[in-house]
Amino acid sequence: MSMITVKDMCLWYGDHQALHHINIEIPEKSITAFIGPSGCGKSTFLKTLNRMNDLIPGVKITGDIRYEGTDIFSREVDVNNLRKKIGMVFQKPNPFPMSIYDNIAYGPRTHGITNKVQLDEIVESALRGAAIWDEVKDRLKKNALGMSGGQQQRLCIARALAVQPKILLMDEPTSALDPISTSRIEELVMELKEKYTIVMVTHNMQQAVRVSDYTAFFLLGELVEFGKTDDSFSQPQDKRTEDYITGRFG
Amino acid sequence: MLNQALSNKRKSFELLMKGLMLLSVALTAALTLFLLVYVLLQGIPNITWELLSTKPSYLTESIGILPDILNTVYIVLATLLIVLPLGVGAAIYLTEYATNRKVVGMIEYAAETLSGIPSIIYGLVGMLLFSNHMGTCLMAGSLTLVIMNLPTIMRTTQESLKTVPQSYREGAFGLGAGKWRVVRTVVLPGCVDGVITGCILSVGRILGESAALLFTAGFAHAVNGMMDGLAAPGATLTVALYVYAKEQGEFGVAFAIAAILMVLTVLINFAAALVQKYFAKRRSL
Numbered sequence: 001m002s003m004i005t006v007k008d009m010c011l012w013y014g015d016h017q018a019l020h021h022i023n024i025e026i027p028e029k030s031i032t033a034f035i036g037p038s039g040c041g042k043s044t045f046l047k048t049l050n051r052m053n054d055l056i057p058g059v060k061i062t063g064d065i066r067y068e069g070t071d072i073f074s075r076e077v078d079v080n081n082l083r084k085k086i087g088m089v090f091q092k093p094n095p096f097p098m099s100i101y102d103n104i105a106y107g108p109r110t111h112g113i114t115n116k117v118q119l120d121e122i123v124e125s126a127l128r129g130a131a132i133w134d135e136v137k138d139r140l141k142k143n144a145l146g147m148s149g150g151q152q153q154r155l156c157i158a159r160a161l162a163v164q165p166k167i168l169l170m171d172e173p174t175s176a177l178d179p180i181s182t183s184r185i186e187e188l189v190m191e192l193k194e195k196y197t198i199v200m201v202t203h204n205m206q207q208a209v210r211v212s213d214y215t216a217f218f219l220l221g222e223l224v225e226f227g228k229t230d231d232s233f234s235q236p237q238d239k240r241t242e243d244y245i246t247g248r249f250g
Numbered sequence: 251m252l253n254q255a256l257s258n259k260r261k262s263f264e265l266l267m268k269g270l271m272l273l274s275v276a277l278t279a280a281l282t283l284f285l286l287v288y289v290l291l292q293g294i295p296n297i298t299w300e301l302l303s304t305k306p307s308y309l310t311e312s313i314g315i316l317p318d319i320l321n322t323v324y325i326v327l328a329t330l331l332i333v334l335p336l337g338v339g340a341a342i343y344l345t346e347y348a349t350n351r352k353v354v355g356m357i358e359y360a361a362e363t364l365s366g367i368p369s370i371i372y373g374l375v376g377m378l379l380f381s382n383h384m385g386t387c388l389m390a391g392s393l394t395l396v397i398m399n400l401p402t403i404m405r406t407t408q409e410s411l412k413t414v415p416q417s418y419r420e421g422a423f424g425l426g427a428g429k430w431r432v433v434r435t436v437v438l439p440g441c442v443d444g445v446i447t448g449c450i451l452s453v454g455r456i457l458g459e460s461a462a463l464l465f466t467a468g469f470a471h472a473v474n475g476m477m478d479g480l481a482a483p484g485a486t487l488t489v490a491l492y493v494y495a496k497e498q499g500e501f502g503v504a505f506a507i508a509a510i511l512m513v514l515t516v517l518i519n520f521a522a523a524l525v526q527k528y529f530a531k532r533r534s535l
């Protein structure tokens with residue numbers, strides 16, 4: 001079953017069209033990788049899925065995006081609720097300048113949970129979910145900015161998990177990290193797909209092969225190819241995909 | 251040979267420039283020091299407990315500046331109490347909510363210009379706007395100072411709002427936080443230093459202001475509580491300094507006030523530097 005269905009979606013930044021007629025169905029409880037050369041619109045498309053683009057002035061979107069059947073741009077949709085369901089992890093770890101605990105509790109508190117016992121539980125399970133509980137359980141009251149980059153990124157994943165999303169959007173979550181932190185995050189992501197639908201932008205072809213179940217290849221604002229990762233990489237349907245993954249450009 | 255001559259010429263030019271710059275530094279330092287020492291030497295001997303704790307009396311022919319001290323405190327408090335919410339609110343609106351960049355730019359430009367206008371003009375406008383309706387009183391003076399300090403508070407708050415990383419806002423929005431929650435929990439805590447700096451600068455300006463207050467707050471020296479004080483005319487320390495020196499020829503008292511103001515100014519600058527240092531350290535954590 002598909003979690004998100006996109007039909008004939010176009011996006012403009014002012015006069016500049018960044019996305020052209022995108023059609024895609026993102027399958028549930030799996031990892032979908034977005035690959036493609038720099039500037040082809042991967043981040044733009046990712047941010048459209050939870051309407052983070054609303055924050056950028058001058059963005060115009062046409063077409064249809066449905067989350068579990070609901071048009072995400074319809075008037076009845078509360079954008080804050082949409083972002084609660086569709087969480088996001090950014091390229092650069094961006095913990096808030098507060099304690100580890102408060103970082104994780106930020107989302108639940110935003111959505112009205114104030115009970116201390118309940119918050120404690122959520123914080124612990126989110127940190128466990130992001131495989132960082134053992135490292136931080138003794139310093140939950142410490143400022144999160146004192147952690148290493150890899151820990152900060154896992155904290156950000158935990159922070160996203162704490163609001164119990166259905167989908168996690170990740171924009172190059174490992175590009176700012178060292179190889180060890182990267183492989184920890186990759187392992188984590190593969191565990192998370194048991195419960196969550198994950199969409200991940202990556203510049204790293206090997207990472208896409210290692211981690212993802214499906215791959216979408218973008219080029220110049222178009223979705224050139226979308227399919228099972230194994231197929232896309234072994235027998236690409238489109239000549240441009242083949243050129244890209246064999247390193248002929250990009 | 252030629253090269254040697256050229257480089258000698260260059261060297262002596264360098265030396266000359268260095269000498270000139272040194273001279274200007276020395277002059278600046280000497281002037282500041284002279285002013286400070288002169289005022290303190292003239293003023294401190296005239297500061298007595300009697301002066302600080304009484305009001306002027308025609309009966310005993312004595313002068314006391316307690317009312318002026320109180321008036322200064324009242325006017326500072328009242329002004330900050332009004333200008334802070336206005337200035338911080340305006341700054342938040344302009345940086346976080348407003349979408350029309352042109353209008354924002356215009357308002358910022360206006361604020362910039364406003365802070366360069368001579369204060370006597372504020373006094374004139376304040377007199378027409380406030381004193382003519384509510385009478386000459388500290389409150390009218392305070393409202394005039396609000397207009398004067400609004401741009402300062404707004405600009406310093408805005409500047410520090412801009413230093414709050416965009417990624418914090420994105421992170422919060424990404425968790426489903428609404429605009430106001432993002433502002434309250436992520437943006438505002440990051441701009442406390444700007445607000446405090448703005449406050450300190452404003453207090454300094456209020457302490458130093460005379461022209462705008464002469465028009466609006468008057469010169470009375472009565473001891474009042476805060477509420478009554480604000481409703482009545484009154485002189486702040488700076489205004490009192492002017493009155494005692496110019497109208498009554500009481501230079502001893504004038505210099506005593508000058509010394510007090512000078513010390514306060516030094517303290518305020520010190521506090522501002524301290525706040526900035528504290529927050530710079532916290533940010534770099």
Ligand SMILES: Nc1ncnc2c1ncn2[C@@H]1O[C@H](COP(=O)(O)OP(=O)(O)OP(=O)(O)O)[C@@H](O)[C@H]1O
Pocket residue numbers: 013016018036037038039040041042043044045056
């Ligand atoms: N805020 C913006 N305003 C205007 N144009 C933008 C904005 N963000 C992105 N663009 C443009 O949209 C196009 C797609 O950008 P996007 O960031 O989505 O690419 P990307 O595939 O994520 O690239 P990268 O791999 O470098 O992250 C680019 O041409 C870019 O210049």
Ligand SMILES: [Mg+2]
Pocket residue numbers: 042043044171
């Ligand atoms: Mg990108």
